[in-house]
Amino acid sequence: MGLVRLGANILRWCNSCNLPILEEKTCPICYDETVETPLTPPGDCRPAFVFDIEMIRKQADEQFGPGCGELLLPGDNIVILNKAPALDRMYEIISDGAVLGALMFDPPFGDKLIIRPEAARRMLPRMKGKVIADEGSLASIASGSNLMGPGVIYADEGIKNGDEVVVITDSGTIVATGLAKKSADEMNSRSRGVAVKIRWKNDQPLGGTSVPKKRNDWEAVIRANHEYLEKMVKKAIEFIRDLRRRYDKPIAVSFSGGKDSLATLSLALEAGISPTILFADTGLELKETVSEVRRVAREHNLKLLVEDAGDAFWENVEFFGPPGKDFRWCCKICKLGPTTRLISKNFPNGVISLIGQRGYESEQRMRKGSIWHNPWVPGQIGASPIQNWNALLVWLYIFSRKLKYNPWYERGLDRIGCFMCPSSDIAELKIVKDGHPDYMRWERYISTYRKTMGFPKEYETLALWRWKRLPPAMRNKLSELNVDIETTTVPSSAKGPIELRFAKGYRPCTDGGLSVEGVFSRRLDIVRVANLLNILGPVELHKDENIAKTGDIIIFGEGAVTIKGKNDGSIDDLAKKIEQIVSRAMFCVACGVCVGRCKHGALKVENRIEIDPDMCTHCGECLGPCPVIRFDRDIGI
Ligand code: SF4
Ligand code: SF4
Known part of the structure; x- marks a missing residue:
């Protein structure tokens, strides 16, 4: 996040x-x-x-x-x-x-x-993990230093390096909390070096337990925030009524079974509208979510339209591989597909689709605003009446209206989605695993995939499948655990013909915008691909991560491709060029036909075609006929 x-x-x-x-x-x-x-x-x-x-x-x-x-x-x-x-x-x-x-x-x-x-x-009266510091070290802690070994008077037995501890004076005043960098034995021997890395200094130097304050419940919170809550509700209702006045279209609510769409639906009802409920079932929903959708429609006597992606995920996962935070082919196939079908079948003249999207969820969502047009579903206008609400306000609204909500919120999830959504944290996946029978199927798939690809076991235990390109924090974690990051990338050893398959469209699960996720049917020689990718623009090659990047295009050595673009046409054009470039990089037969097309002397052929990046102007003129490209072939875009 x-x-x-x-x-x-x-x-x-x-x-x-x-x-x-x-x-x-x-x-x-x-x-x-x-x-x-x-x-x-x-x-x-x-x-x-x-x-x-x-x-x-x-x-x-x-x-x-x-x-x-x-x-x-x-x-x-x-x-x-x-x-x-x-x-x-x-x-x-x-x-x-x-x-x-x-x-x-x-x-x-x-x-x-x-x-x-x-x-x-x-916790002090019962707490283990206390480190008593001598008076002489207090000034340096107050000025931002750590507690050093010689400044320790006594450390509780059992403290280990890496434990969270509290630093106190010998009279019991709390000085700070922090991370033990030595064991109790080492601290008690007053050995040199950092004993406690200070995280938080105490700015209220009191000893003992704090004075208990008045206890409250959520009813009291609702009463205290009544005025603000109702002001925001009134604004949201006005927003919905204004949509109805401005657009001559039916109003529906895209209902996901989560709290935000529940609040959105309830606001629409308060605005005096009986919206149709739209539910795009990804085929990966928690079963309680599907029940929630049906219950809500039944209880409010609202028309429910469902489009089911069925087994689309499992049918495509063999080709695309696991979806990732940076490789969301699943959203296109399992969510955008059914949503588009649902709307085009039932609302040929367009629809206003109320969606419980909030700006607090991501910067992109914040930028998107309260009303937007879905470029993939002509006539659909997306609108969020809770764009400026935070999650606490949504919950206060739900509590105040006594709305029943998805039971998974009371089991530790704060976001409801597909059961193995790559956006999930490991902690969330563990919660779902314990309560969702289909999770085993996913674990079996990931285990087989890992072994086939030769990835280390951390691919499963740390759910590394959630990324194509590991973020720096995860790379640091792997290095702490002495996991060889190189082994998480893929060698370019596969053989066979090449085929490129795409899932393209709007990104319904994340921040909107247009993107394509594609996969070549074999692994790529990323160094070769990076060299020819100069045709499209200056290239960054990250050999250690097996990635080549130019502009909004990322190509992964294991064969995956992501492209972001402004419109459908520009993405299609880039996708076609990428397929040609990759085919040349992998299969060039050194015929030399393209060399003459470069006016800048950037191409040379020895065993195969090569670009001199210093001379290449990225003009694309060399992308003409080539014996390894079949221009008449439909590349599946
Ligand atoms: S035209 Fe010939 S030299 Fe150029 S990329 Fe194609 S096969 Fe290689
Ligand atoms: S024609 Fe020459 S300069 Fe232009 S993209 Fe191809 S190699 Fe680069």
Whole structure:
């Protein structure tokens, strides 16, 4: 997840009432000033459900000793989770107006609680993992230094290098929290070097547990935020009514079974509209999601139109390979395909499709705005009445209207989609795996694929299939684990004819825009392909990752291709050129026919054609007849 900033963070807190307040600088109940809760952007926070709270308590008990979980999050109280950007799932934990720390999933090891001083203050009476620092080291910690070995008076037995610990004075005042860089034995011998890498300094130097604040429930949060919530509801209703006035088209709701589309549907009903419900079943839905869609349509007596992708995913996965965050052929085939069929069959004269899209979900979605045209479905106008809502506001709306929602939200998911969506974190995939029978089929497929490709076992355990090109954070993780990254790329050893197959279209699962994902039927010699790719523009060759890139085109050595473009025509044109370039790179018979077409002397033929990148102007003139290209062949675009 990238950093998304939608202006000021809207989560504030009334410390007098101990309630989260959306946006308002004055508490609507007691009129005291509210304070901003410092969240990591994008700040798309949500309520913690019982499942989440139990998960945090269990982790606190495991890491810091029995009973710590209940001290950290006592009884029933308001707890909010803010999903922060990280390699895998990371939630900042907010309660009583303070960020207590973060629960992060650290693959392949599992959950880990990173505590801030307020969390340590709550757990201190039962907490293991205390390091007592001498008075002489406090000033340097206060000025931003780590705790060094000679500054340790005593460290609790059992502390290991890599544990989360609290640094205190010998009178029990909390100094900071951080990461142990030595074992207890090493610290107690006062050996030189960093003993604790300080993460958070204590800016409220109190000892012991914090004073309990007034407890509240979500009913109280709804009451406190009533005015703001209803203001946003009114705006959304006006937005929907305005759409009806501006466009002479029927209104439907694209319902996914998730919270955002549930809120969108409910807003449409409040606007006095009885929309048709559109459901594009990808064939990879959680079964509870399909039940939700049917239940909602039945309970509101709304017309439900369903188009099912059936087995399209499984029929195509053998050819395309696993989908990735950067290779979403699945969205085109399993979602765009059924959506397009659904709309063109049922709304030949167009439709306004209300979609629960929110700007907080990604920068691209933020840029997309509240109304857009789907270039692949003429006549369809997409519109989101909740474009500027954050997840907490959506939940307050759902709670306030007492709407029933997808049960997976209470099992730890905060996003409902396909059961093995490549956008998922490993932590989310683990939750789905335990509750979805089809997950085993996916695991079997990935296991066979990994073995066929000769990838290391981490391809499965770290779900590396979610990327074609590993992000830097995952590459760092692999290097920490001593996994040879080279082995995650593919040698150009395959033989056989070459065929290119595409899934193209709008990107319905992510940020919109046009793209093509394609796969050649064999692995590519990426160095050769990179050389001839100069025909289209200056090339970056990443040999270690087996990737060649020019402009918005990325070609992977294992045969995958992604192209982004402004319109259908430009993408088709690029796709055709890429097939020709790759065919030449792989099969050139050194006939020399193309050499004369280059006016810049950039081509030479020895055993096969080669471009001198310093002389090539990327003009494309050499892309004429060539014996290895059949120009009359339909390349499947
Ligand atoms: S025209 Fe001849 S030399 Fe040029 S790429 Fe094709 S086969 Fe190779
Ligand atoms: S004709 Fe020559 S300069 Fe133009 S793209 Fe081909 S190799 Fe490069």
